[in-house]
Amino acid sequence: MPASSTTLSKAELGEQLAQLAQTQGVTQQTLADALGIHRSTISKVFKGQVQKLTHYESIAKQLGTSTQKLSKQLKFEATPQLKGSSNSQASVITVAIQKGGSGKTTTVVNLAALWAREGLKVLVIDLDMQGHCALHLGEQADGAALMNAIRTRSKVDPIKTEFGVDLLAGGAALRSLTPHLLSSISPLTEVKRLVKLYRDDYDLILIDTAPSLETSTCNAIVAADFLLIPVQTETGALEGLATLYEVYEMLSEDHGPIQILASVPTLHDARTVLHDQMLQTLQQHTHLRPTDIVIKRSIPVAEAFTMRQPVSEYAPDSSAAESFEDLCHELTQRLLAHGALQTADTTMTQALQEVAQ
Ligand SMILES: Nc1ncnc2c1ncn2[C@@H]1O[C@H](COP(=O)(O)OP(=O)(O)OP(=O)(O)O)[C@@H](O)[C@H]1O
Ligand SMILES: [Mg+2]
Incomplete structure (x- = not known):
């Protein structure tokens, strides 16, 4: 790398x-x-x-x-060509935290677009009825296809977005997701079943979740190999994290293993003392694997959403785009170390895996 x-x-x-x-x-x-x-x-x-x-x-x-x-x-x-894992099955990354507006969707869309740009086959599944992944990727959808796929336990064709990312879009139709899950025989594993249908087709599957810890988010965590937690560096964020971590531990024990890939400080404002203190506290929580990269609050990121593009497309020369690229590289290193991705340079992959052990 x-x-x-x-x-x-x-x-x-x-x-x-x-x-x-x-x-x-x-x-x-x-x-x-x-x-x-x-x-x-x-x-x-x-x-x-x-x-x-x-x-x-x-x-x-x-x-x-x-x-x-x-x-x-x-x-x-200089990036050696990336490939999927050696078993040709997609690795699944669920992005979750119950606090609304923490940067979940922004993280999913921007990382997905960058990994696709690096030549990986990437699917985004949006389990949020707000349907923001579709909006951000310049698509229109109501979540009906995804709801139908979960209900019938069968594959539907994802939307092919212009950014090289495939999408099973969320939207209003997901209003019936929670009632459906709760009435199913296996309320926590329906999304895992769905994901299984797509594992052969992709290198990475990213799941975006709603701002809650209810059944659909638990389903997304159970379906995952990795959990990625965007943490807005604000007061109260750590209490929310403690609850999420408890839920994660329970689900991982019963349905895992599920690894924490990273917690990513987001919407950070370095001018605010409180934000800096929060960042330092988060960095001490090593079990949450905080990233070195901090995503700052910045205008291009917010504008990119309004312009319905990943920031790497909307403002490729901005420092915001560079931060997401750096985040993508940091996470790629971790995925390589876990064997969830490989590079054409097998010596490098092996070295990274040895470091991780
Ligand atoms: N680094 C950033 N700088 C500026 N604005 C940002 C940044 N990250 C996210 N935003 C904006 O903040 C808002 C919330 O971000 P986002 O939708 O990614 O959060 P979320 O956790 O998915 O929210 P929800 O919980 O509602 O699904 C959006 O309008 C987004 O464009
Ligand atoms: Mg969202």
């Missing part, structure tokens, strides 16, 4: 710029003339021998890019 930092060394940056100039057929002299600097400076920049970053920036701009974009590009090129 690539380093989480996007900063390239001067030598790497120079090499990237030299390659780009060559591809575009732009000579050192042309660049020197356009920028009003000596040709030998261009040559030194290409070798990474110039200390001042402004020269790298202006050459990048002249070549229609930026040093930040080049860093990102290299970061993704």
Whole structure:
């Protein structure tokens, strides 16, 4: 996996710029003339021998890019190709926390889009009657197909979204989900049954849940290999977490194993002392496996939802998009370590698994 930092060394940056100039057929002299600097400076920049970053920036701009974009590009090129687990069955990640507006849907949609971009086959199942996953992924749905699939215990075709993610959408029809589950012979395992029908078709299945700990969310946890918990760094978040953890432990004992993949600090406002204190407390709860990456409250993330796109599409150069990319990489490392994903580079996969043991 690539380093989480996007900063390239001067030598790497120079090499990237030299390659780009060559591809575009732009000579050192042309660049020197356009920028009003000596040709030998261009040559030194290409070798990474110039200390001042402004020269790298202006050459990048002249070549229609930026040093930040080049860093990102290299970061993704450095990612060894990801593959599903060795048993060709999708790993299932349920994203849950009972507190409303914690960033569950945002986390599901943005991660799903990034994993799909990395070449994985990804299915999102939205168990929330608000149907926000469909909205966020630019689709319209009422949840009827998903409700029908659960009711009849049969497969329906997911929606193919324009972001490479397949979707079993939630929506108003899921109003009858809880009554249906409660009246079924196995009230906690109906979603697990459904998920089983799709495991062969995907590398990753992400389940979004409603803001509650009722039966549908318990079903989603029982169906999961991994639990992912977005935690808004606010007062009261930890009490909610304690209850969720109790429920998780009980369900994992009876239906597991289910691993905690991570808790992700979300909607963080570093300017608020309270948020920082909450973040520090969360980071001490190692059993919840808090991520290093903190998702800050930011305008592009909120706007991306309104514009019905993942933030990586809506504002690819924003630091919000970069945070989700970094989160995706951190979680990918963990999934590799669990054997839930593999890379073409088997040595790396093995090394990560050894570290995890
Ligand atoms: N990092 C962020 N910065 C700014 N706005 C955000 C961020 N994360 C989420 N939001 C916004 O906050 C609102 C709640 O987020 P989201 O819908 O992901 O939470 P949720 O936990 O799924 O909510 P619910 O419990 O209602 O399903 C949305 O309007 C979303 O666009
Ligand atoms: Mg939601």
